[in-house]
Amino acid sequence: MPIANCFVTSNSQQGTTNLVELWAEESGKSSEHMTINIMYSQQQIGNQYAVMANLLLPSIWSASDISSLQIGLARALAKYFSLNLSEVHVTTTIISSGRVVENGEEVHW
Numbered sequence: 182m183p184i185a186n187c188f189v190t191s192n193s194q195q196g197t198t199n200l201v202e203l204w205a206e207e208s209g210k211s212s213e214h215m216t217i218n219i220m221y222s223q224q225q226i227g228n229q230y231a232v233m234a235n236l237l238l239p240s241i242w243s244a245s246d247i248s249s250l251q252i253g254l255a256r257a258l259a260k261y262f263s264l265n266l267s268e269v270h271v272t273t274t275i276i277s278s279g280r281v282v283e284n285g286e287e288v289h290w
Contacts, residue, residue: 240278241278
């Protein structure tokens with residue numbers, strides 16, 4: 182269930198590769214359950230980042246897996262949008278078992 186919700190400035194140019202596969206490659210993890218949502222930001226006030234991503238991960242991931250996924254996401258986004266890593270900001274939220282509903286049912290792990 183790695184889900185990345187990404188806010189991208191309108192002047193960022195999308196790449197032509199599969200972003201999910203790029204994330205999987207950069208993180209060393211399977212792309213099977215990865216999802217990336219891209220939303221274009223109309224306005225950004227304060228610190229400026231070309232891409233701001235919030236990564237949602239289930240609590241079953243180990244600390245090293247979390248690190249690989251969040252760093253891999255930052256690298257994949259930078260490559261995909263042809264940005265410096267300093268232009269990409271990733272925050273990670275850990276989701277507890279039972280805090281996800283899929284197909285109308287709570288998901289437990």
